[in-house]
Amino acid sequence: MASIAPSQSGFSGGPQARVAQPPNRLWTLTEGRAMGEFAAFYAALPAMRMLPRGDGHSVMFLPGFMASNRSTVPMRRLFTELNYDAHGWESGRNVRVNEATVMKMENQLTRLFKSSGRKVSLIGWSLGGVLARELAKLHPEKVRLVASLGSPLSNDRGHSSAKRLFELLNGNEPKVIQKGKFDELHIAPPVPTTSILTKTDGVVHWRASVQEEGDHPSENIVVHASHLGLGVNPSVMLALADRLSQDEGGWKPFAPSLIQRWMFPKLSVN
DSSP, rough: OOOOSOOOOOSSSSSSSOOOOOOOOOHHTGGGGGHHHHHHHHHHHHHTSSSSOOOSSSEEEEEETOOOGGGGGHHHHHHHHHOOOEEOOOSSOOOOOOOHHHHHHHHHHHHHHHSSSSSSEEETTTTTHHHHHHHHHHOOGEEEEEEEOOOOSSSOGBBBBBBHHHHHHHHOOOOHHTTOOOOOTTTTOOOOOEEOOOOOOSSSSSGGGGGOOSOOOOOEEEEEOTTTTTTTTTHHHHHHHHTTTTTOOOOOOOOOOOGGGGOOOOOOOO
């Protein structure tokens, strides 16, 4: 949930960056909304089983800060049913950002890539999304697409209410940064990239999840959700199913149908 690069001013790292600020305390205090999203997930499960089916390629799900594979179980079970080879990550609880974690991610990605003979999609929740993007930068030839859920795509940890806890556990400058990695979080990897965000995020300020346009396909999708509910929110599942079901090399921006548009408000950065 916290950004993992050195603290700087500005939410995007760009020339017209804003001063970082954590999310509104109201949204933080009402993150219990996620329980309603959890209930909605299972209520909508029969309908979600009719979402576009996949081609069987591997998808790796990375949990958020302080979370483990248990948090991504609902997503993984759904996308297994939708004909994907869904996997949790192999790094335990997402607490420490270090070389050991990076090596485990790289090894798992390489193994999935070699065993299937196809590129792997990466889905990361919060800090997991940051790691997924950076992993795709290290190995773009093995990654089909990246989707991040409420991830702080900024070098400034001031956008996250988990800043202090992250730095307590990882220090102000984790060793991976000292070794020259993870130092430009606002730059998207050279693969199709989707950032799913909510303006009522109580952990990461939504502005930090807005990715800039780059040289490669990228987009932002806004949903009605809490931060802790992003991994079970039916709107998020609809968007992910649409993104994952695209033919490799045939990426197009997300375009919800007329009856789905209420679920995906247009992004306004004002």
